[in-house]
Amino acid sequence: MPTHLTVKGLVIRETAYGEADKLFDLLTENGIRTVRARSVRKPGAKYAAVTQLFAYGEYCLRRNGERFFLDSAVSLNQFYGLRSDLNALALASYFSELIQKTATEQPQAQLLRLFCYALHHLSEHDRPPAQVKAVFELRLLTELGMMPDMLCCKVCGAYLPVHPVLRIAEADFVCAECCGEYLPDDIPAKTSVIQAARHVIFSDFDRLFQFRLKDEALPLFAEFTERFLLHQLGSSFHTLKFYHDLS
Numbered sequence: 001m002p003t004h005l006t007v008k009g010l011v012i013r014e015t016a017y018g019e020a021d022k023l024f025d026l027l028t029e030n031g032i033r034t035v036r037a038r039s040v041r042k043p044g045a046k047y048a049a050v051t052q053l054f055a056y057g058e059y060c061l062r063r064n065g066e067r068f069f070l071d072s073a074v075s076l077n078q079f080y081g082l083r084s085d086l087n088a089l090a091l092a093s094y095f096s097e098l099i100q101k102t103a104t105e106q107p108q109a110q111l112l113r114l115f116c117y118a119l120h121h122l123s124e125h126d127r128p129p130a131q132v133k134a135v136f137e138l139r140l141l142t143e144l145g146m147m148p149d150m151l152c153c154k155v156c157g158a159y160l161p162v163h164p165v166l167r168i169a170e171a172d173f174v175c176a177e178c179c180g181e182y183l184p185d186d187i188p189a190k191t192s193v194i195q196a197a198r199h200v201i202f203s204d205f206d207r208l209f210q211f212r213l214k215d216e217a218l219p220l221f222a223e224f225t226e227r228f229l230l231h232q233l234g235s236s237f238h239t240l241k242f243y244h245d246l247s
């Protein structure tokens, strides 16, 4: 017997299927659902927009065994500002690949919230893309329980040293005075980078992107979050390479 369910979700992947159907991956509060939508690739199809990549909406699904079919949908946000900006689209695709790599079947409501907030800022162009990317990377790791220890210098316990050194493999920081010789993995940073990392790890979602870093601090923060993420997840991402090739 088919069962029906209504879920809010974000389309994070779409594939053409058959003559005019589509399969799409929907990130919901309860993990990723792969859904088949019939005839949505026909010209003028009612649910064409709400089943396209990076559409957010409410979806009525019919479950038959392990398969989900689309019955109807209502669009909640299309993130229109994304669609004319190749750089923003490249970042959104990178976020999608990260989520597909790390999402599980367990309820992970925070991943959906994080993705929607990030798409909002990419779409509105009200934050530097490098900041949106860095926040997404570090908060994703936080939600997965893989955040770095940003409490204090691991050697002397200083809370906010003037010259902190971020350590990728150790997932922590020390002061320059405590560090001794720099290793290739170390990133000499600034006080504001430590404060930004703490903000991203601990703040509520509605304030998550509400901070600014000065011109010289943002690249350091971005370098840290990307290298830390690649180290923690232990893989490479072709969408990340594409983003860097663009810029």
Ligand SMILES: [Zn+2]
Residues within 6 Å of the ligand: 153, 154, 155, 156, 157, 158, 174, 175, 177, 178
């Ligand atoms: Zn120290």
